[in-house]
Structure formats: structure tokens, C-alpha cells
Amino acid sequence: MHHPTPAIVAQEAVRRLPRWALIAVCLAYVLPGYIGRAPWKNADIASFGYMLALEHAPWSAWLHPTLEGLSPDTSALLPYWLGALALQWAPAWVAPDFAARVPFMLLLVFTLAATWYATYYLARHPGAQPVAFAFGGEAQPAEYARTLADASLLALIATLGLAQLSHETTPALAQLACATLFYFGLAGLQFRPWSAWIAIAVGLPGLALSGAPTTALIWAGLTLFGLVIAPAEEIGGSERWRTLLLLGLITAATAVLSVWADLLRWQITLPARESDWRALARLFLWFTWPVWPLVLWTLWRWRHQLLQIRRHRHLGLPVMMALVPVTTTVFTNASDRALLVALPALATLAAFALPTFRRSMASLIDWFTVLFFTLWAIVIWVVWLSLHTGVPAKPAANVARLAPGFEPVFQWPAFVAALATTLAWFALARWRTGRHRTALWKSLVLPASGATLCWLLLMTLWLPALDYARSFAPQMAQITRIIGHPACVETMGLSTPQLVGTRFHGGWPTRVLDSGAPQCPWLLVDVDARAAFNATPHAGDWELVQSVRRPTDDNDTLLVYRHKALR
Structure with missing residues (x-):
């Protein structure tokens, strides 16, 4: 049996969305x-x-x-x-x-x-x-x-x-x-x-x-x-x-x-x-x-x-x-x-x-989208303001608890981009929720723009905090202060991300510790591999200097050892 298409669309509903x-x-x-x-x-x-x-x-x-x-x-x-x-x-x-x-x-x-x-x-x-x-x-x-x-x-x-x-x-x-x-x-x-x-x-x-x-x-x-x-x-x-x-x-x-x-x-x-x-x-x-x-x-x-x-x-x-x-x-x-x-x-x-769609459903999508993304944009801005001004105090305290040692950095380009995008969002929301002729694409303009707004705010206002929380740079900076810039570093039990973080952020060539004679004066051991390291025949040749954790994750802790003979 042939059924007609459910799409009923007038020519005025397919007005062109500006390419720009x-x-x-x-x-x-x-x-x-x-x-x-x-x-x-x-x-x-x-x-x-x-x-x-x-x-x-x-x-x-x-x-x-x-x-x-x-x-x-x-x-x-x-x-x-x-x-x-x-x-x-x-x-x-x-x-x-x-x-x-x-x-x-x-x-x-x-x-x-x-x-x-x-x-x-x-x-x-x-x-x-x-x-x-x-x-x-x-x-x-x-x-x-x-x-x-x-x-x-x-x-x-x-x-x-x-x-x-x-x-x-x-x-x-x-x-x-x-x-x-x-x-x-x-x-x-x-x-x-x-x-x-x-x-x-x-x-x-x-x-x-x-x-x-x-x-x-x-x-x-x-x-x-x-x-x-x-x-x-x-x-x-x-x-x-x-x-x-x-x-x-x-x-x-x-x-x-x-x-x-x-x-x-x-x-x-x-x-x-x-x-x-x-x-x-x-x-x-x-x-x-x-x-x-x-x-x-x-x-x-x-x-x-x-x-x-x-x-x-x-x-x-x-x-x-x-x-x-x-x-x-x-x-x-x-x-x-x-x-x-x-x-x-x-x-x-x-x-x-x-x-x-009926017009009532399109309006429901619009209002829900405006409220949803506006709320999240406000949350992102409030946390950023708290980090830089201390007002309100609670968000900054939460960040300090979750990312101990993080120091906020004000970046003018990021701030300008975030502010301009936020103003554009409010202008778009006002335009879209006003009285305008219907165009099919209008029901998805606000969801796409809202998602873009929140993503851009996260990648500008929150980027220093996210980098601090999700990269190995802070941990490698701490290790650099301990070991300096040796010619190479021995490793044991490090995962692939840890190895890459060691090489890229630390800048040290690495080699996996084996049963032979060590060639590097410093050794990094993942905390979960400590028992296996202690069982190696040359474990007594190394002395533990310090354990360094990634600030936002206790599971990413590296033990820093120095060889007693290779100074």
C-alpha cells in the first residue's frame, strides 16, 4: 500500500541559512x-x-x-x-x-x-x-x-x-x-x-x-x-x-x-x-x-x-x-x-x-535549549570568575580541592573570544525566540550554537585548569625540579601515556630497565610496579628520592629513584 510522505513543507520554510x-x-x-x-x-x-x-x-x-x-x-x-x-x-x-x-x-x-x-x-x-x-x-x-x-x-x-x-x-x-x-x-x-x-x-x-x-x-x-x-x-x-x-x-x-x-x-x-x-x-x-x-x-x-x-x-x-x-x-x-x-x-x-514538526514542538525545543545551554554557560563563567576574583568563594574552593596546586592564569585572547561568543549566543537566543517566519533549520540553530558556545567556553576559560587536570605537564614539571635534565632516564612499569608524558613534557630520552647494567642515573617506576622492581637483582643499587603524583589522580604516581653509583 502506498502511503504519502509525512513531510509537508512550504517554499518559505526552506529559506537559505546564511553561509557565513x-x-x-x-x-x-x-x-x-x-x-x-x-x-x-x-x-x-x-x-x-x-x-x-x-x-x-x-x-x-x-x-x-x-x-x-x-x-x-x-x-x-x-x-x-x-x-x-x-x-x-x-x-x-x-x-x-x-x-x-x-x-x-x-x-x-x-x-x-x-x-x-x-x-x-x-x-x-x-x-x-x-x-x-x-x-x-x-x-x-x-x-x-x-x-x-x-x-x-x-x-x-x-x-x-x-x-x-x-x-x-x-x-x-x-x-x-x-x-x-x-x-x-x-x-x-x-x-x-x-x-x-x-x-x-x-x-x-x-x-x-x-x-x-x-x-x-x-x-x-x-x-x-x-x-x-x-x-x-x-x-x-x-x-x-x-x-x-x-x-x-x-x-x-x-x-x-x-x-x-x-x-x-x-x-x-x-x-x-x-x-x-x-x-x-x-x-x-x-x-x-x-x-x-x-x-x-x-x-x-x-x-x-x-x-x-x-x-x-x-x-x-x-x-x-x-x-x-x-x-x-x-x-x-x-x-x-x-x-x-x-x-x-x-x-x-x-x-x-x-x-x-508542529510549531509547538519547535518552540519547546527552542525554550529548552535556551535554558539548558544558558545555564551551563553561566556555570562556566561563574567558576572562572571565582578562580580569578574569589567571588563566589565556593567554586574556587572546589577547584582547589580537585586540582591542588593549580594557579589560574588570565589570558586576554581567551577572555575576548569567550565574551564575544557569549554575547553572540544571547543575541541569537533573543532572535530565535522572537516572532519570525518558520524555517526548518531554525529548530537546530540553538542546539548547535549552544553546544558550540559551551565547548568554546570550556576550551578558553577553563583550558588552563583542564590542562592542569588532564595532562602530564604538572607532574613532569615536579620531576624536572628533582632530576634536572639528565641525558636519559630509566623506566619500569610505565603505561604508554606515562611514557609519552615523560618524553614529551620532561624531554628526557627513556629506556626500559632490564636485567643488564643501568645506563641512566635516574629511574622512574610506576607505583603499581614497586613490588616487581624490588624483586629485581639490581634494586639495591637504587635509592628512592621521592614519590610524585599527578595532582588530580593518585593512581598516576611515579617513584623517582637515583642510582647510587651513577651520579
């Missing part, structure tokens, strides 16, 4: 978090360490990145290659940690752009078009598609789970970018075949090289199956077989590449306890907020079209792209980093909720 405003939101979201901060524990600084290790390593070592014999937690190659190449090409005056972030900044930009274009092409699909009015006046296909693409980009930026992981130099962001390229390629095959095939040919192998080969192969297999069962009017005979052949070749090449590089890993681990299921539910609720209520609304309002999903690519493709990482998150205990690659597809589904 969209670009400004994107820049305000992308740049903070990449500029001016130190590498954070744990995944961020660990990945950075493998990039540093590859920078001067022979090409043969690039297939098996290691650091002091330790392999990465994620079996990936591409993100470490990108960072190492950026370090090699960067001028000497560029800080290494910033140089390594540059390709990841571009990956985030590609993700945002690919999400926009994927939604645009899906919205051009005949099954996605709004109801045609009897006397005309319905939204034109191109303007309608552009408006939904703008909305999907705003929805992606508004998603809470994207903020931190998209600003780290980790395989998770490379997976997100490659997955979104593949998504864009599938969505644009009908409209831009050359660009689409390039995106597929880059995205699918790139996803495998970024540490998610199983996800890449499952997506490819489901796509091949979808092409086989697609209706004849959707894709013709010769075109169908040509598409199957090309995608089959890319899939086979991805599989061979994954096996050759030894990247395939798979395990099925369901949450074992009730608390695990509750934690998983909380992850889904906050990580995909505020997109998931809109996705549920889309699935409900387009439910009749979902029953004919083969004929409605604008629903079938994003559902497939979201369902695989959602399932992976549940069945592999992969947590938020697996769920991250579902966000672009979920943003597309969220955009298709907007043509079915």
Missing part, C-alpha cells in the same frame, strides 16, 4: 580544542606518542608502530601515519603536538562537509520529497535538500558525544571521517558518481586502516546485499552490475588490506551485569543527545516508508550506517568510540524529523 553563519558556527566548533592545549590522557597523548615514534623511524616500522615495545591499544595505521607525516612536514617553529593535530582538524572538517553532502543527496531522493500542494507553493527539491543538509550539520555539531572525541588525535576521529566519506559516497552515487566512487574508494580502506576493518566489511556487505535486492526502477540492470562490480572490488581490496596489515580483530562481549546495561543505556542517552529524540520521531513519522525501505534510500542508508556501530557498541563493549561513527547517520535521520 554556518561557516562561523563550524569554525567556532572546530578550532577550540585543537589550539593552545596540551595532549591529554589517555588515548590522546598515547596516540601522539606513536606519531612521535614514527617520525624518525624507518619505513619498515610504519607497519607495526610501537613505543618501547608497546603496541597501540587500537590496531590502526592511518591515524599514526597522518600524525607522523605532519610532524615531518611541519616547520621547526610549530609545536609538535599542534603539528600532529592539523590533519585531525582537517578530518573533522571533512566529516562535517561529508555529512552535509550525504544528507543533501539523500534529501534529493524522490521518496524524501515533501507533499506536492494542489495549487503549488511546496518546497522545491534543491532548496528542500539544502535546508535538510544544513539541519543535519547543525544536528551533528549539537550532539554531545562528538565534542571531545572529535578534537583528539586518536584513531576514533580517523574512523569517523572515513566512515562519513563512505556514507557520502553511497548517498551521492546517483548524482555525483565520480566524486562518490572516489569517496568510497578512500573511505572504505581508510576505515579499515583506522582500526575498524570489521565495521567497514559489514557495511560493504550490507550495501552489496542492498544493491542486489534494490527495485529495478531504483537502479537499472547494467548500472546495478557495474556498481556491484566496483564496490565488490573495493570491498575485496579492503579485506586483503586488513588481513595483510593484521588489523582484523573481533570479539563478542555482552554486558554481563545489570549495572553494565544501565551504563550502556546512559551512554546512549547522553552521547547522542539531543539527536536521539529526533531520530525516534523520524522513525515514527516515516514508519510507513520504513516498511518499504528498499524504495526509500533516504531512510534505508542512514539506518544501515547507524545500526552497525550501535550494534557494535552493544555486542563488543566498545563504548563511546564505536558509537561515534553512528553520529553522522543519526544526524541525517534527525534532520528528516523537521519537516514533520
Whole structure:
């Protein structure tokens, strides 16, 4: 049975969102978090360490990145290659940690752009078009598609789970970018075949090289199956077989590449306890907020079209792209980093909720968003004022308790950027909650702008405190005051993040303590490895000088030993 589309959209509702405003939101979201901060524990600084290790390593070592014999937690190659190449090409005056972030900044930009274009092409699909009015006046296909693409980009930026992981130099962001390229390629095959095939040919192998080969192969297999069962009017005979052949070749090449590089890993681990299921539910609720209520609304309002999903690519493709990482998150205990690659597809589904909204629901979203993000912005400003003026006293006391030894630093550029963004937020909130003609994208302007506001405030006003709390710099500064600048330092029991922190922030070459004669006058031992160190045959040759903890974490405590003979 044929059901009419639930989208009822007039031409006036697809008025163009100014490009300068969209670009400004994107820049305000992308740049903070990449500029001016130190590498954070744990995944961020660990990945950075493998990039540093590859920078001067022979090409043969690039297939098996290691650091002091330790392999990465994620079996990936591409993100470490990108960072190492950026370090090699960067001028000497560029800080290494910033140089390594540059390709990841571009990956985030590609993700945002690919999400926009994927939604645009899906919205051009005949099954996605709004109801045609009897006397005309319905939204034109191109303007309608552009408006939904703008909305999907705003929805992606508004998603809470994207903020931190998209600003780290980790395989998770490379997976997100490659997955979104593949998504864009599938969505644009009908409209831009050359660009689409390039995106597929880059995205699918790139996803495998970024540490998610199983996800890449499952997506490819489901796509091949979808092409086989697609209706004849959707894709013709010769075109169908040509598409199957090309995608089959890319899939086979991805599989061979994954096996050759030894990247395939798979395990099925369901949450074992009730608390695990509750934690998983909380992850889904906050990580995909505020997109998931809109996705549920889309699935409900387009439910009749979902029953004919083969004929409605604008629903079938994003559902497939979201369902695989959602399932992976549940069945592999992969947590938020697996769920991250579902966000672009979920943003597309969220955009298709907007043509079915009533005005009362849009107003509810607006007022809730204004209150939610304004409250958090006030909290961030109050804590900052407390740190710098002592008024009110309670927030500063809490920071002193959580981060002992932290001294606030006033930074004029950060203050100006935070103040200008806050004023822009209040102006936007006043404009949006006033009386204006309806445009579909308006319901997501405030969520995206609010998320951008809070992220920018955190990365400006709170950045010194966050760096102090989440980096190894304060701990290494304390150790430097003890040991100075020796030619090298022995280590034992240090994790990969601790090793990288020692090398990068301390500036000391390190070597793992072995059974042979020590070569360095100083030794750093993780507190958990103290018993193992005491059992070594040369433990008596070292004297304990001091234990140094990371100010915000008792578990990151290093024992500083000095060799009795090597002075």
C-alpha cells in the first residue's frame, strides 16, 4: 500500500541559512580544542606518542608502530601515519603536538562537509520529497535538500558525544571521517558518481586502516546485499552490475588490506551485569543527545516508508550506517568510540524529523535549549570568575580541592573570544525566540550554537585548569625540579601515556630497565610496579628520592629513584 510522505513543507520554510553563519558556527566548533592545549590522557597523548615514534623511524616500522615495545591499544595505521607525516612536514617553529593535530582538524572538517553532502543527496531522493500542494507553493527539491543538509550539520555539531572525541588525535576521529566519506559516497552515487566512487574508494580502506576493518566489511556487505535486492526502477540492470562490480572490488581490496596489515580483530562481549546495561543505556542517552529524540520521531513519522525501505534510500542508508556501530557498541563493549561513527547517520535521520514538526514542538525545543545551554554557560563563567576574583568563594574552593596546586592564569585572547561568543549566543537566543517566519533549520540553530558556545567556553576559560587536570605537564614539571635534565632516564612499569608524558613534557630520552647494567642515573617506576622492581637483582643499587603524583589522580604516581653509583 502506498502511503504519502509525512513531510509537508512550504517554499518559505526552506529559506537559505546564511553561509557565513554556518561557516562561523563550524569554525567556532572546530578550532577550540585543537589550539593552545596540551595532549591529554589517555588515548590522546598515547596516540601522539606513536606519531612521535614514527617520525624518525624507518619505513619498515610504519607497519607495526610501537613505543618501547608497546603496541597501540587500537590496531590502526592511518591515524599514526597522518600524525607522523605532519610532524615531518611541519616547520621547526610549530609545536609538535599542534603539528600532529592539523590533519585531525582537517578530518573533522571533512566529516562535517561529508555529512552535509550525504544528507543533501539523500534529501534529493524522490521518496524524501515533501507533499506536492494542489495549487503549488511546496518546497522545491534543491532548496528542500539544502535546508535538510544544513539541519543535519547543525544536528551533528549539537550532539554531545562528538565534542571531545572529535578534537583528539586518536584513531576514533580517523574512523569517523572515513566512515562519513563512505556514507557520502553511497548517498551521492546517483548524482555525483565520480566524486562518490572516489569517496568510497578512500573511505572504505581508510576505515579499515583506522582500526575498524570489521565495521567497514559489514557495511560493504550490507550495501552489496542492498544493491542486489534494490527495485529495478531504483537502479537499472547494467548500472546495478557495474556498481556491484566496483564496490565488490573495493570491498575485496579492503579485506586483503586488513588481513595483510593484521588489523582484523573481533570479539563478542555482552554486558554481563545489570549495572553494565544501565551504563550502556546512559551512554546512549547522553552521547547522542539531543539527536536521539529526533531520530525516534523520524522513525515514527516515516514508519510507513520504513516498511518499504528498499524504495526509500533516504531512510534505508542512514539506518544501515547507524545500526552497525550501535550494534557494535552493544555486542563488543566498545563504548563511546564505536558509537561515534553512528553520529553522522543519526544526524541525517534527525534532520528528516523537521519537516514533520508542529510549531509547538519547535518552540519547546527552542525554550529548552535556551535554558539548558544558558545555564551551563553561566556555570562556566561563574567558576572562572571565582578562580580569578574569589567571588563566589565556593567554586574556587572546589577547584582547589580537585586540582591542588593549580594557579589560574588570565589570558586576554581567551577572555575576548569567550565574551564575544557569549554575547553572540544571547543575541541569537533573543532572535530565535522572537516572532519570525518558520524555517526548518531554525529548530537546530540553538542546539548547535549552544553546544558550540559551551565547548568554546570550556576550551578558553577553563583550558588552563583542564590542562592542569588532564595532562602530564604538572607532574613532569615536579620531576624536572628533582632530576634536572639528565641525558636519559630509566623506566619500569610505565603505561604508554606515562611514557609519552615523560618524553614529551620532561624531554628526557627513556629506556626500559632490564636485567643488564643501568645506563641512566635516574629511574622512574610506576607505583603499581614497586613490588616487581624490588624483586629485581639490581634494586639495591637504587635509592628512592621521592614519590610524585599527578595532582588530580593518585593512581598516576611515579617513584623517582637515583642510582647510587651513577651520579
